[in-house]
Amino acid sequence: MALQYHPDRNRESGATERFKEINEAYQVLSDSESRARYDRFGHQGVNGNAGNGFEGFSDFGGFGDIFESFFGGASGTRVRRGRDVELALSISFRDAIFGTSRETNVMRREICSRCSGSRGEPGSQKTTCQTCNGSGKVRRAQRTLFGNFEQIGECSTCRGIGTRVDRACIQCNATGVANNRRKISIDIPSGVDDGNRIVMRGHGDVGELGGQAGDLYVRVHVEPDRVFTRSGNDVLIRAELNVVTAMLGGDITVPTLEDDKTVRIEPGVQTGNQRVLTGLGVPRLRNDGPRGDQIIQFAVVTPRSLTTEQKDLVRKLGDTMRATDDRALDPVIVENDVSYGARSAHNGSDNGIWSWLKGTFSGQ
Numbered sequence: 550m551a552l553q554y555h556p557d558r559n560r561e562s563g564a565t566e567r568f569k570e571i572n573e574a575y576q577v578l579s580d581s582e583s584r585a586r587y588d589r590f591g592h593q594g595v596n597g598n599a600g601n602g603f604e605g606f607s608d609f610g611g612f613g614d615i616f617e618s619f620f621g622g623a624s625g626t627r628v629r630r631g632r633d634v635e636l637a638l639s640i641s642f643r644d645a646i647f648g649t650s651r652e653t654n655v656m657r658r659e660i661c662s663r664c665s666g667s668r669g670e671p672g673s674q675k676t677t678c679q680t681c682n683g684s685g686k687v688r689r690a691q692r693t694l695f696g697n698f699e700q701i702g703e704c705s706t707c708r709g710i711g712t713r714v715d716r717a718c719i720q721c722n723a724t725g726v727a728n729n730r731r732k733i734s735i736d737i738p739s740g741v742d743d744g745n746r747i748v749m750r751g752h753g754d755v756g757e758l759g760g761q762a763g764d765l766y767v768r769v770h771v772e773p774d775r776v777f778t779r780s781g782n783d784v785l786i787r788a789e790l791n792v793v794t795a796m797l798g799g800d801i802t803v804p805t806l807e808d809d810k811t812v813r814i815e816p817g818v819q820t821g822n823q824r825v826l827t828g829l830g831v832p833r834l835r836n837d838g839p840r841g842d843q844i845i846q847f848a849v850v851t852p853r854s855l856t857t858e859q860k861d862l863v864r865k866l867g868d869t870m871r872a873t874d875d876r877a878l879d880p881v882i883v884e885n886d887v888s889y890g891a892r893s894a895h896n897g898s899d900n901g902i903w904s905w906l907k908g909t910f911s912g913q
Contacts, residue, residue, distance in 0.1 A: 551584075552886045555838050558748055596636065602735040612782075614715050628757065628759050629758055630756050631658065631753050631754035631756040633764045633767060634655060634754060634765050636766070636767050637768050638735065639772055640737060641771075642772060642774035643664070645740075645741050646740070646784075647806075648739035648741070649737045650735065650737065652735075653733065655731055655752070658727065659729045659731070661718060661720055661721035661726055661727040663720040664721060666726070667714070668717065668718055668721065669715070674715065675735065677706035678710070679906060680705075680707065681704035681706065681707060682712040684713040685710055686709070687703075688700050710758065725757070726754075727756065739832060741769050741868045742769075742834075742896075743769065747766070749766075751763075751764065753765050753847065776804055778890075781830070781841065781845075782830050782832050782833060782840070783843070784806065784843050784844070785843075786804065788803055788821070788842065788845050788847055790818065791849075792850070792851060794819050795847075798815050799813075803845055805843055812826075817846070821846070823845060823846050823847065825842050828840050828842065861911060883903065
């Protein structure tokens with residue numbers, strides 16, 4: 550391996566750094582004192598951080614990888630952190646807006662209730678592991694380009710514990726942990742959105758050999774609402790107006806996330822016009838900023854059927870419009886995909902409702 554990455558023989562990018570890492574690993578393991586620290590503490594020992602809870606060789610790039618690939622990793626018994634668990638949870642639209650607390654069941658690995666983690670049947674006896682003589686570690690010889698080295702690793706017979714039980718627990722199969730369905734309470738913060746993940750530290754699988762428990766990740770699914778649609782921190786609603794209210798204006802009642810509000814409609818509103826109700830949207834997650842807005846999107850609904858009297862009234866309206874502008878009811882060709890209800894480039898007036906009136910006046 551050293552010859553493979555020697556700078557004189559390997560011109561690939563990174564070969565020089567890799568060769569230096571191999572040499573550093575050799576220097577550590579060829580020194581009896583450094584090797585002793587490595588045998589006792591693993592990577593942390595030769596890093597000078599033994600017993601301080603550091604993460605090993607994260608500051609030394611691939612140096613830790615060299616130990617893993619050449620010498621089998623850190624020696625001795627290591628505690629095992631529990632695995633993370635993921636859970637899907639569906640909540641209503643309003644619960645996502647205002648927050649809630651939900652109880653649900655989660656399947657995770659916990660200390661075995663039958664043996665209390667001892668791994669043996671009640672009344673069973675523990676004996677020293679004959680493979681490792683109770684140390685939880687075994688030595689394995691390994692031949693490398695640097696010579697023969699001994700690798701100290703976890704005993705596979707007792708899984709690094711150092712003891713065995715004469716009668717294995719029938720519930721956990723001598724692992725000390727077992728799957729268990731546990732009811733937990735989950736706090737849903739206000740402003741959570743569909744697809745967000747909530748992290749609950751230490752609520753995953755229990756760790757082994759005293760290791761830290763894993764985390765629980767709750768993936769939130771927000772059910773759609775019949776009225777409101779979310780867009781970021783804003784909520785949208787669609788309000789359909791009849792032609793009379795659209796032409797003359799008036800007051801309408803619209804729902805908000807808290808209660809109903811009265812909104813004034815100005816005369817001449819068109820489909821696609823909007824009204825913004827400031828501060829009535831979604832609260833910011835973790836209260837990071839002001840609350841969003843509620844946006845009302847208007848749509849003018851043209852009646853599909855009229856009585857004879859109603860048609861006569863509309864025709865009379867058309868006559869009065871034509872009296873002031875003989876082209877008031879003419880069709881207008883809009884360009885550049887202008888939305889329905891846009892302002893006419895012909896005479897500066899809104900033509901959405903007037904197009905309907907023109908059709909009615911013409912008997913269509």
